[in-house]
Amino acid sequence: MKRILPLLIILFFIFLLNGYVLSGIHTLSYSPYVTPIFWLAIVLITAAVIYGTQRLRQHGLDLFFKIASHMAITLVVSELIMVMMLFLGDAYGLITGTPRNVRWVEASFMLMLFTIFLFVYGMIFGKYNYKVIEHTLYFEDLPESFDEFKLVQISDIHAGSFNNPKAVQRGIDLINRQHADLFVFTGDLVNNKAEEIKPWISYFSQIRAPYGQFSILGNHDYGDYIKWGTEAEKTANLNQLKAYHKDLGFRLLLDEHVHIKKDDQHIVLAGVENWGIGFGERGDLKRALSNTTDREFKILLSHDPTHWEAQVKSYIPNVQLTLSGHTHGMQFGLEAFGIKWSPVKYRYKHWAGLKTENNSVININRGFGFIGFSGRIGIWPEITVIKLKKIR
Structure with a gap:
């Protein structure tokens, strides 16, 4: 009953x-x-x-x-x-x-x-209606050598949802046409299983940038949303997914950072495992930024924007720029005629684009792929282009 x-x-x-x-x-x-x-x-x-x-x-x-x-x-x-x-x-x-x-x-x-x-x-069309969204961000503490430095961000590929290779290739070509200095992917490569990305490796491995391609994990990448025969199977799936990042040509950052060097200067690029309120708080920000200083310019890759709200924006040493995804803009809404609305606003106050607080900036990418509803209405798949400028 x-x-x-x-x-x-x-x-x-x-x-x-x-x-x-x-x-x-x-x-x-x-x-x-x-x-x-x-x-x-x-x-x-x-x-x-x-x-x-x-x-x-x-x-x-x-x-x-x-x-x-x-x-x-x-x-x-x-x-x-x-x-x-x-x-x-x-x-x-x-x-x-x-x-x-x-x-x-x-x-x-x-x-x-x-x-x-x-x-x-x-x-039919909206889910592959890729849009390039450009931002120019100004920072006083950006190293001189990185003035005009350009990076491209995509997020939430969700490879298991794709069903149109030609459309996906069109998106890859659009990414490469931005001629970025640095490429970053901010999590959710798959819906549940590592094998979902395998048919698409030859596509996403085409993405190249002079200063490298870097990535992090999102909440869907851990296999938490399906049943596994044993815990060992789940662990093996995650390890395979990490290996696929390497096959894609992505350097996976797991609570760690690297130095992006240009001329005789550098910026810090850090990445954390998924940390999100209600979606698993795995990431260790302190570990990812260990041995960094206030004097260094830092970019953090963190999949869930609630991490920025809860920890990053008030963290010392200051994180100048955080790149996130996760929300998808709920794949449904209206962004036109001065209106910016999606039902996802009732879960996330800030759900797409830029926000600045405490001299810390976050950009939330609307996602490259889709999940659940196999479509997008009004909130189109996004390729973010960010140009860094030094305030003199």
């Missing part, structure tokens, strides 16, 4: 939601075919999701479940938007004593169709 009750509640919610949507459609059409066709579609999609969920235990996250679940997500979100519009119109009609406004219902229905279009676009 405990297992059946949640399912019954969900089915009841689906019935109410679709019943209200159908009432709106009936306002626009009195065809006798509308009701049976509508409910047949809802029943088929619901059954596909239930069946796909049962398959998860035997087949994992397969194509059938992805298609069924994405159809359901698209339908539910679009219907919720129509329902909210319908409710506002019906509430106004109830207060004023006027009948349901057909024009308002038409607008509600068109908004639902537009939402479906956005989701389809996001799943």
Whole structure:
């Protein structure tokens, strides 16, 4: 009974939601075919999701479940938007004593169709709609030799989600066209298993920069979100993933730092293991920055931006620049016309782009890949280009 009750509640919610949507459609059409066709579609999609969920235990996250679940997500979100519009119109009609406004219902229905279009676009095109975002950052303590130094950051590749080699290659080519001095990757190479990156090694190994390619681990890289036969299997998976970083040509930084030297000067590039509130606090910032001084210019790679909020921005010696990812901008939102909004803001106050506090700057990359929802709407995959400038 405990297992059946949640399912019954969900089915009841689906019935109410679709019943209200159908009432709106009936306002626009009195065809006798509308009701049976509508409910047949809802029943088929619901059954596909239930069946796909049962398959998860035997087949994992397969194509059938992805298609069924994405159809359901698209339908539910679009219907919720129509329902909210319908409710506002019906509430106004109830207060004023006027009948349901057909024009308002038409607008509600068109908004639902537009939402479906956005989701389809996001799943087919949006997830590979790579955007280059450029920042120029000014620092008083930047070594003279590093004035005009350019670095490229990507984050959250999530290789297990890719299904379009040509599109991924387009993203790689766009990275290389930035002609960066330094390349950094800030974690989440895979969704769960090291083997996910294997088909893509030949792609990402094309990335080269004169001063090197460096990387860190993200929360998904540890294999925490799936079941393993033994702890030894999980450990072996992580070790294999670390080896793949080397195959990619990435120097993996594990609570350590290196000196990036130019002429007779250097900057510190440090990287920590994943540290994030609610996502595992593995990283050791003190160890990563051991033997560094206030006089050195420091760039820190830390996957989760909550690390910067909790520790980095107030750390001594000062970390001038932190590069993070993790949030993906939730792969859904609006960044246009002066608006910057995503539902992820209710989990992370600062979720993308630059923020400065205590003379410490963080950049949160929106992610190169995708996970969960196989698409992006309004929050596009990002290639960050950062140019360092010295204040004279």
